[in-house]
Amino acid sequence: MRKYTVLFFLIMFMIGTDTFLVSPLLPTLQSEFGVSTGIAGWMVGAYTLGSAVFALIAGPLSDGWNRRIVLLSGLVGFSISTILCGFADSFWTMCLFRLLAGISAAFTAPQVWASIPAVMPAASIPRTMGIAFAGLAAAQALGVPIGSWLAISHWSVSFWTIGIVSLLLALAAFFLLPDMKPNAGTSVRTSILRRYVPLIRSGKARSGFLAYLLLHLGSGTAFAFVGKWMTDRFELTIGQIGIVMMCLGLGSLLGSFLSSHATRNLGNANVVAAGMSLLVVLYAVMPQLTKLSFVTTVYFIIFMTLGVVFPIAMGALTSLNATIRGTISSLANSTMNGANTLGAWLAGLIYVQFGGYATIGLFSAICLALSLGMFLFGGVLGKRSTQINQESTSAS
Incomplete structure (x- = not known):
């Protein structure tokens, strides 16, 4: 089973690295293609737009297909699209290839979350979820320096390297992953909208996704302007901000590595209650701190705590x-991207207009x-394997 854990970690690491790859290259690409600062950001936005929108389609479709084939197809498409980014000769071709990479990622990343419960023993699922999230976290920590070093x-060279390594991972997945065909009674012909019906009807699911939205909205809003705030308060350079990030x-x-240990010893509900209570206090207190070392330490604790909580939340969903599971994972991915997008917009408004x-x-x-209230009182963190009403299978 360790082979699956390593494979899922590496897939999420490559997708995460590709997500953060354009940020350090943006000034270079802006100069290369001769575009203004105002529209250069579309080279980043094209990827997230493709990922967020098509995840809503990819998830329901994958629940009626062999999940292994969906993951392999998405990973191959992701690899080819990223390699093509290295051959882009204009701003618009780069945006097109980034859009295709985001669409391919929408068919790949949710399949990782949906595949873990299918191939791993029940006792190993929380640990594997945490390690897969650790792949994203490692990409967040190393994506900027990796992109800069390769460029x-x-x-x-950055795009070619990420694309080729991802292609090798697709080859490994081809030989390692078993077929994961849809459950008996799950129709391939079921419409995309009907696959969302069980989630819409379930109060537990509604509570869970609202809680997940608020979790990412809170963390995303704070993160969106932390660099701006650190520059204004502590007069940091871009390089210094990069080190903090x-x-x-x-x-x-x-936190991702500690998540499974915490849940095994304390239980999901207790870990989420303690972790998110701590986050409430730290987010309120942090802006009042006047020393950069204190701010960095507090934000390190915040991100470590989020690293513990995120895998538990995804596992519960x-x-x-x-x-x-494909529909759920994809909806969670879109929820996260939507919350982060809304958070970035709200952060600018709040920062300028409200203190x-x-x-x-x-x-x-x-x-x-x-x-936290939605997670605890909505029943989402109850006993493992407790599913929403069996009406879901009939709707599927």
């Missing part, structure tokens, strides 16, 4: 219904408190 000779990514990585980062911290604390 020393030429910016295209690496520390935060390492905190998330550590995917355990709602075994027949539509700076202190108000952002308060907003994040409120979101986390509401999220």
Whole structure:
């Protein structure tokens, strides 16, 4: 089973690295293609847009197909699209290839979360979820330096390297992963909208996804303007901010590895209650700190705690219904991207209009408190394998 754990970690690491890859290259690509700062961000936005929108389609479709084939197809498409980015000769071709990479990622990443309960023993699922999340966390910590280092000779080398390594992972997945065909009674012809019906009807599912939305809205809003705030308060350079961000990514990585140990000893509900209560306090207090070392330490603890909580939340959601795990994973992915997008917009509005980062911290604390309430009182963190009503299978 260790082979699956390593494979899922590496797949999520490559997808995460590709997600963060464009950020350090943006000034170079802007100069290369001769575009203004105002539209250069579309080279980043094209990827997240493709991933967020097509995840809503990819998930329901995958629940009626062999999940192994869906994952392999998405990973191959992701590899080819990323390699093509290295051959882009204009701003619009780069946006197109980034869009295709995001669409392919939408067919790949959710399959990782949906495949873990299918191939791993029940006792190993929390640990494997945590390690897969650690792949994203490691990419967050290392994506910027990896992208910068690979681009020393030429910016295209970054994309070619990520694409080729991902292609090798697709080859490994072809030989390692078993077939994961849909459950008996799950129709391939079931419409995309009908696969969402069980989630819409279930109060537990509604509570879970609302809690997940608030969790990412709170953390995403705070993260969106932390660099701006650190620049304004501590007069940091871009390089210094990058070092701080690496520390935060390492905190998330550590938390992901600790997640399964915490749940095994304390239980899901207790870990989430303690972790999110701590986050509420830290988000409210952090903007009041006046020393950079204290701020960095607190934010390291925040990211470590988020690294513990995120795998538990995803595991709770995917355990709602075994027949539509792809739909659940994809909806969770879109929820996360939507919350982060909304959070980035709200962060700018709050920062300028409502008292700076202190108000952002308060907003994040409120979101986390509401999220905790939804998780605990919505019944999402109940006993493992408790699924939503069997009406879901008939709707599927």
